[in-house]
Amino acid sequence: MFRIVSFPTTPSKDQKPGTSGLRKKVETFRKQQYLVNFVQSIFDSLPDIQGKTLVLGGDGRFYNSKAIRIIARMAAANGVGKLLIGKDGLLSTPAVSAIIRQRKLYGGIILTASHNPGGADEDFGIKYNVSNGGPALENLTSMFYENSQRISSYKLAMHVDFPDQEDPFEHTLSRIDQQGLSDVYTCQDTGNTFEMEIISSVDDYLHLMKQLFDFSQLKQFTSRSDFRMLLDSMNGVTGIYTRRIFVEELGLPKEYLMRDIPKEDFGGHHPDPNLVYAHDLVELCDPNKNKQAVPNFAAAFDGDGDRCMILGTGFFVSPADSLAVITANADCIPHFRAQKLKGVARSMPTAAAVDFVAEKRNMTCYETPTGWKFFGNLMDADLAQICGEESFGLGSNHIREKDGIFTALCWLSILASKNEQQPIGKLISVEDIVKKHWETFGRNFFSRYDYDHCKAPAVSKLLQHIKEIQTEAMKQKGGQLLDYPVKLKVADSFTYIDPVDHSKTENQGYRFVFEDNSRFVLRLSGTSSSDATVRMYFERYSKDVALTSQPVEQVLRPVIDIALKSLQISQILGKTQPDVIT
Numbered sequence: 001m002f003r004i005v006s007f008p009t010t011p012s013k014d015q016k017p018g019t020s021g022l023r024k025k026v027e028t029f030r031k032q033q034y035l036v037n038f039v040q041s042i043f044d045s046l047p048d049i050q051g052k053t054l055v056l057g058g059d060g061r062f063y064n065s066k067a068i069r070i071i072a073r074m075a076a077a078n079g080v081g082k083l084l085i086g087k088d089g090l091l092s093t094p095a096v097s098a099i100i101r102q103r104k105l106y107g108g109i110i111l112t113a114s115h116n117p118g119g120a121d122e123d124f125g126i127k128y129n130v131s132n133g134g135p136a137l138e139n140l141t142s143m144f145y146e147n148s149q150r151i152s153s154y155k156l157a158m159h160v161d162f163p164d165q166e167d168p169f170e171h172t173l174s175r176i177d178q179q180g181l182s183d184v185y186t187c188q189d190t191g192n193t194f195e196m197e198i199i200s201s202v203d204d205y206l207h208l209m210k211q212l213f214d215f216s217q218l219k220q221f222t223s224r225s226d227f228r229m230l231l232d233s234m235n236g237v238t239g240i241y242t243r244r245i246f247v248e249e250l251g252l253p254k255e256y257l258m259r260d261i262p263k264e265d266f267g268g269h270h271p272d273p274n275l276v277y278a279h280d281l282v283e284l285c286d287p288n289k290n291k292q293a294v295p296n297f298a299a300a301f302d303g304d305g306d307r308c309m310i311l312g313t314g315f316f317v318s319p320a321d322s323l324a325v326i327t328a329n330a331d332c333i334p335h336f337r338a339q340k341l342k343g344v345a346r347s348m349p350t351a352a353a354v355d356f357v358a359e360k361r362n363m364t365c366y367e368t369p370t371g372w373k374f375f376g377n378l379m380d381a382d383l384a385q386i387c388g389e390e391s392f393g394l395g396s397n398h399i400r401e402k403d404g405i406f407t408a409l410c411w412l413s414i415l416a417s418k419n420e421q422q423p424i425g426k427l428i429s430v431e432d433i434v435k436k437h438w439e440t441f442g443r444n445f446f447s448r449y450d451y452d453h454c455k456a457p458a459v460s461k462l463l464q465h466i467k468e469i470q471t472e473a474m475k476q477k478g479g480q481l482l483d484y485p486v487k488l489k490v491a492d493s494f495t496y497i498d499p500v501d502h503s504k505t506e507n508q509g510y511r512f513v514f515e516d517n518s519r520f521v522l523r524l525s526g527t528s529s530s531d532a533t534v535r536m537y538f539e540r541y542s543k544d545v546a547l548t549s550q551p552v553e554q555v556l557r558p559v560i561d562i563a564l565k566s567l568q569i570s571q572i573l574g575k576t577q578p579d580v581i582t
């Protein structure tokens with residue numbers, strides 16, 4: 001039995017959700033009513049939540065368990081009928097999306113700051129997903145924000161007998177490790193019931209993966225004596241999935257898994273699968289550095305399991321190439337074979353490799369703003385079935401989030417299918433597949449520079465400067481940027497009109513596209529928890545075989561140089577080097 005108590009509160013500043021939910025330092029979430037204010041604002045934006053079922057879980061980062069306890073009490077007090085909580089409070093982002101869709105739930109709350117570091121001094125985050133399994137769209141997230149700015153009270157379930165200290169749901173929440181446990185509590189004020197169930201973090205997701213992939217084919221392939229792989233969970237939540245799927249289901253050795261125990265602080269690292277933060281894995285895949293058994297295939301996942309980096313032996317697959325190769329080889333993947341592929345989508349800053357595949361396969365290619373939520377409408381309307389982003393996110397219409405393990409399984413399916421007839425010792429490698437792809441479609445060279453911790457005045461000066469040079473350059477038809485030999489074709493700020501609901505999203509990144517289609521793009525990150533991060537993206541396309549085998553950095557140099565020079569990056573930001581290059 002519990003009762004509902006309303007507590008007075010005042011709005012917290014800074015509760016505008018970013019690209020993917022609200023992300024702040026743990027310290028901020030712990031301050032006064034920061035967490036309760038935002039959670040109450042979510043419930044206040046969902047007037048028909050009464051009696052509905054929600055799922056709740058997170059990537060296990062610091063403050064996960066505490067937040068779960070608070071949110072459970074608020075959910076009950078706000079009339080939620082049933083709350084499904086992942087065992088130990090753990091659920092990956094793709095698993096939440098799968099659970100919402102398979103169980104036809106009203107929505108879900110995911111506690112994650114994705115690839116941002118975790119720990120008492122690091123980041124925490126909260127994200128709301130709707131009934132299609134995807135992140136809440138702008139209209140809803142701006143309602144969360146508006147409500148957060150006029151909030152005056154929040155509701156909390158209290159113990160009837162010990163209002164001061166006892167958590168009314170102690171019986172369930174202290175047994176969060178007991179999968180299958182289910183308790184029903186009654187509200188003294190309304191007579192309604194509130195049920196809480198501890199569910200498996202993995203079952204629903206595994207069930208879905210088995211429908212999408214041929215596990216017996218994968219088992220046969222991965223057990224080849226000339227095949228070896230490494231999966232790096234970066235101490236994030238995917239460890240519980242990789243153990244179950246790859247070790248228990250596919251029967252692979254435990255040694256194929258790295259950093260597979262979720263840790264509250266991700267071992268002090270950024271759980272971000274890129275060449276910088278997953279450096280250990282990159283070295284293990286490099287035959288010049290690792291003299292032991294080098295894997296033929298490796299993947300790294302971020303904290304909440306929606307991002308994935310793919311590696312071969314001494315070979316890095318760029319996210320745009322991963323999207324293009326998977327699309328081009330969709331017939332190797334049962335999930336894609338079983339449907340008619342009509343379209344693909346990529347975010348604007350993502351290199352255009354998949355565009356060439358789409359053209360050849362008669363598929364429409366959509367270009368969206370950064371943020372997975374923009375793919376939701378395209379998938380719901382069955383316009384696009386495969387989507388991807390430069391930030392190592394790739395997924396499909398099986399759920400409404402990007403999906404790291406799904407991406408790795410797609411690659412394994414491609415490898416399995418290409419190697420079906422190959423004798424032992426003659427394995428067609430990841431590198432062979434990508435190079436063959438470049439031969440057919442050409443290569444999109446891509447690199448991203450991140451400038452972290454930029455201060456507001458410098459950033460506004462930079463944006464002002466960009467606007468000026470864009471206007472100046474476009475005044476003349478075929479504008480010129482300094483002494484760059486190729487003329488500018490487009491210099492604008494990206495606007496997206498959603499083809500389904502026709503909503504318009506403006507200011508999604510400054511584009512400078514040259515007549516040879518090489519380009520650079522600049523935008524501000526929407527996921528940093530403090531200060532601003534400036535991202536610059538560089539791209540150049542070539543079908544010339546002499547060029548496609550050159551190092552990325554060398555091929556992109558002219559584009560990078562002209563971008564840095566014309567935008568006066570080092571002068572304005574006061575940084576001679578980017579903080580991260582991927």
Ligand code: G6P
Nearest residue numbers: 019020371372389391525526527
């Ligand atoms: C999150 C979103 C992605 C998006 C990324 C961009 O991970 O889920 O869909 O690509 O953020 O982050 P940024 O920091 O560039 O805004």
Ligand code: ZN
Nearest residue numbers: 114302304306
């Ligand atoms: Zn993530």
